[in-house]
Amino acid sequence: MYSVYILKSLKDSGYYIGQTYNLSSRLEKHNKGQVKSTKSRMPLIVIKEEIFDTRGEAIKRENYLKKLKGGNEFRKIIGKL
Numbered sequence: 001m002y003s004v005y006i007l008k009s010l011k012d013s014g015y016y017i018g019q020t021y022n023l024s025s026r027l028e029k030h031n032k033g034q035v036k037s038t039k040s041r042m043p044l045i046v047i048k049e050e051i052f053d054t055r056g057e058a059i060k061r062e063n064y065l066k067k068l069k070g071g072n073e074f075r076k077i078i079g080k081l
Contacts, residue, residue, distance in 0.1 A: 002058035004065065006048040006078060009041035015078070016044065017065045019058040023049060048078055 003023045007016040007030060016038050020026040027046060033039045052058040068074040 002052045002055050004050045004052065004058050004061045005046055006065070007038070007044040008047045009038070010043045010045060011041050014041060015047075015069065016041070017062055017069065019055070019062040021055075 002019055002021055004017070004019045005023055005026075007018070007027070008014070009016070016030075018026070023046065027044070029035055030038045030044050031042055033042060038044055050061060052061065065074065065077070068077070
């Protein structure tokens with residue numbers, strides 16, 4: 001099973017969207033500074049996770065969410081509207 005996840009930075013309140021096979025391991029890497037794009041934004045928390053059977057489905061959803069980022073639909077998804 002693959003996860004599409006949305007992280008929120010407790011430092012700058014920004015969001016990060018990604019996909020992985022093992023969310024707990026991936027979150028640990030984010031919070032240890034091992035992910036270049038979130039290294040300066042730690043700590044991060046998971047605010048949304050969606051599960052998919054295939055990596056292809058997860059990648060499609062990840063890309064869709066990235067296109068929505070910042071808009072009203074994205075705020076609905078994360079529960080901020």
